Amino acid sequence: MDLSILTLYPEYFATSLEQGVVGRAFRRKLCSQAIYQIRDFAEDKRQKVDDSPFGGGAGMVIRPDVLFRAWQEAREGALVSHGPDEVATLFFSPTGTRLDQSHFEYFAATPEARAADGASHYRHLILICGRFEGVDARFIDECVDYELSLGDFILSGGEPAALAFIDGIVRLIPGVLGNESSLQMESFSTGRERGLEYPHYTQPREFRGRAVPEVLLSGDHQRIADWRSRQAHKYTAERRPDLLQFANSDHKHSGVVSEDKHSADEDKYAELASEDT
Numbered sequence: 001m002d003l004s005i006l007t008l009y010p011e012y013f014a015t016s017l018e019q020g021v022v023g024r025a026f027r028r029k030l031c032s033q034a035i036y037q038i039r040d041f042a043e044d045k046r047q048k049v050d051d052s053p054f055g056g057g058a059g060m061v062i063r064p065d066v067l068f069r070a071w072q073e074a075r076e077g078a079l080v081s082h083g084p085d086e087v088a089t090l091f092f093s094p095t096g097t098r099l100d101q102s103h104f105e106y107f108a109a110t111p112e113a114r115a116a117d118g119a120s121h122y123r124h125l126i127l128i129c130g131r132f133e134g135v136d137a138r139f140i141d142e143c144v145d146y147e148l149s150l151g152d153f154i155l156s157g158g159e160p161a162a163l164a165f166i167d168g169i170v171r172l173i174p175g176v177l178g179n180e181s182s183l184q185m186e187s188f189s190t191g192r193e194r195g196l197e198y199p200h201y202t203q204p205r206e207f208r209g210r211a212v213p214e215v216l217l218s219g220d221h222q223r224i225a226d227w228r229s230r231q232a233h234k235y236t237a238e239r240r241p242d243l244l245q246f247a248n249s250d251h252k253h254s255g256v257v258s259e260d261k262h263s264a265d266e267d268k269y270a271e272l273a274s275e276d277t
């Protein structure tokens, strides 16, 4: 998976993408990233990227023309090695569809998932980070395929959302994590019907008077599996009852995209929506 990131704060990504399993994935070339400073595409002397909103109101808005030039350069770069259908543009915004694990499974587009037709065929994602009051809506209408939100809160910029997204998809790329079967068991994964994961215990056997549950020391794999499954269900019921609706359903990609997007995206949405039924 190749990623192009458009941002006003390239340094945000510098050390973050060097850490842990994600950093290793980039070093091992299991994925690649290119960062574009949006400001480099301003044409005036002061390199102005924003202006005040038409109609009045607080704050500044990122100009569509400047962002478009940055996007064009990223897209031309992507088209050198990928077909137009393999490139998608994602914009991080609180008004987008709320991100969840099914988006990561969809966009990580592992060969297995592709073969099973359970994922996108994108090989290059262009990630756009907003700032200020946001981005001129005409840029979004013209260039953005998916608008994604990290959650129901307001950040000062799209960079933390882009970082969360990159982390979430890169760890799903085959070969990035040592033990891929663990991916199937994690909280929210479609492999475990999107419930929460069971609690974990390690050494020491006793910690401040709290013992490790006896069953985990039993060596009886079936009993351990049953206990974990019950705990996972209990956690889900207590903490996230909203997730129980997914149990025993085939909702592989439900909620992947919003229905509110632009008509140009409808084919992509239709492709996704057909997975839901």
Ligand code: SAH
Pocket (backbone or CB within 6 Å): 092, 093, 094, 095, 128, 129, 130, 131, 132, 133, 134, 135, 148, 149, 150, 151, 152, 153, 154, 155, 156, 157, 158, 159, 161
């Ligand atoms: N005026 C906007 C908020 C702008 S915040 C509103 O009320 O909806 C500035 C930028 O930060 C946004 O353009 C977006 O790129 C990013 N951002 C803020 N909150 C976000 C969230 N929850 N998820 C993803 N991106 C977010």
